Amino acid sequence: MPFPVIASRRAMIGSLSAGIGSLAATGAAAQAGRLPATPTGRPAPQLERPPQQAEDQRLGWAVAGLGHFAQAYMLPALGRALMSRPAGLISGSAEKLGEVGARYGIGEAHHYGYDMAGLRDDDAVRVVYVITPNSTHAELTVRALEAGKHVMCEKPMAASAADCQRMIDAAKAAGRKLMIAYRAHFEPYNMEARRMAAAGELGKIWFASSDHHRPLDPSKPRDEWRMRKDIAGGGSLVDIGIYSLNGLIWLLGENPVAVSATTHSPPGDERFTEIENTMTAQLEFASGARASISSGYTADKKRIDLWGDKAVAVLDPATAYKDNKLTVSEAREQRQVIAEATSAEQFTSVVDHLSAAIRNNTGVAAPGEMGLRDMRIIEAIYRSADTRRRVELNPDMTIKA
Numbered sequence: 001m002p003f004p005v006i007a008s009r010r011a012m013i014g015s016l017s018a019g020i021g022s023l024a025a026t027g028a029a030a031q032a033g034r035l036p037a038t039p040t041g042r043p044a045p046q047l048e049r050p051p052q053q054a055e056d057q058r059l060g061w062a063v064a065g066l067g068h069f070a071q072a073y074m075l076p077a078l079g080r081a082l083m084s085r086p087a088g089l090i091s092g093s094a095e096k097l098g099e100v101g102a103r104y105g106i107g108e109a110h111h112y113g114y115d116m117a118g119l120r121d122d123d124a125v126r127v128v129y130v131i132t133p134n135s136t137h138a139e140l141t142v143r144a145l146e147a148g149k150h151v152m153c154e155k156p157m158a159a160s161a162a163d164c165q166r167m168i169d170a171a172k173a174a175g176r177k178l179m180i181a182y183r184a185h186f187e188p189y190n191m192e193a194r195r196m197a198a199a200g201e202l203g204k205i206w207f208a209s210s211d212h213h214r215p216l217d218p219s220k221p222r223d224e225w226r227m228r229k230d231i232a233g234g235g236s237l238v239d240i241g242i243y244s245l246n247g248l249i250w251l252l253g254e255n256p257v258a259v260s261a262t263t264h265s266p267p268g269d270e271r272f273t274e275i276e277n278t279m280t281a282q283l284e285f286a287s288g289a290r291a292s293i294s295s296g297y298t299a300d301k302k303r304i305d306l307w308g309d310k311a312v313a314v315l316d317p318a319t320a321y322k323d324n325k326l327t328v329s330e331a332r333e334q335r336q337v338i339a340e341a342t343s344a345e346q347f348t349s350v351v352d353h354l355s356a357a358i359r360n361n362t363g364v365a366a367p368g369e370m371g372l373r374d375m376r377i378i379e380a381i382y383r384s385a386d387t388r389r390r391v392e393l394n395p396d397m398t399i400k401a
């Protein structure tokens, strides 16, 4: 085994402390005044969790699309967020509006259809969170902006770069904020990996890889539309490969200058008649760094590796909903970093980030322009796979003629 894992308790505590120390300086939980994790790595009791703002101080959010991700993750997160609260519902289902409204105490006066008629006059709602199938993001975002609301939009931002541009233009015209819900930017282990990379603790990063895969299950309603290109906009790349792409660029702090990609859809598998199962792409960077990304709809794995000349950082899992892990390997030692905040806090942090930006009139960490950049690179990846050629990118990530 090239890198012996630290086995002794003393060494383990030392490693854990290092992780706690480094995260304490930057972590969201530190800002929120929480206790550090215990040396054994158990979550600390949240004795000093700051109270939520008074109800009328928490910005009201309306959720558009009451599907799996909205109901299982984002509505609960809005319910426990410090600066945001669920205040409206937008849905095509009267039944869901009734059920979910009752669960969150959101009355009929704040229920809307997708035409959003009347939303403009609803002062309780300041932000609309679009959590619908990908090809609907653009139209719903534009409607919400035209109703005077700020918008958080799920990834991928839209089904095409042209739609992304339309959304950005609408936000500018309305004078409202538009953010893409890249939750991993608020996940403590991803934040720590980025801090380490930016601080030079990994040395010069010459190679990076990221792989995001999950099984596509046609028996689940949420995977039915993912098999349709007109609704999903693409296959595993746009759905989860986007985590590989956006995550690596964010961690490396550099945009690619060229991509070479392949996609594959196994013949005879009905899930993949319109969309790709697997995608692999090589990214080239002006600094000389190279990266390899993949996505797929069969295995179950979400991982990012940063290969520096001083140390290698591995996030595995990298973008799970909970319990992500960061391991740092140097020549003779491997240590696991323990964050004081939990991975689950990414959900509240991402919504509170936008609420804080609205309240303080500051910029957002993942603006529409970032979603557009990613969509342009995705289009270049598909172009490369279709033409079987290396595709060069302009500085704005459009394809070089």
Ligand code: NDP
Pocket: 064, 065, 066, 067, 068, 069, 070, 090, 091, 092, 093, 096, 131, 132, 133, 134, 136, 154, 155, 156, 181, 183, 221, 222, 223, 225, 231, 239
């Ligand atoms: P679901 O199918 O579970 O939910 C989508 C909801 O959108 C539906 O329940 C429905 O809500 C509404 N909807 C509007 N138009 C349509 C349509 N034409 N077909 C189907 N549903 C429609 O999907 P997910 O919750 O898994 O995904 C929704 C979005 O969230 C996607 O963009 C996805 O990429 C993103 N996502 C992000 C994740 C992350 O980690 N950031 C994780 C999972 C998903 P209603 O019945 O209320 O109208």
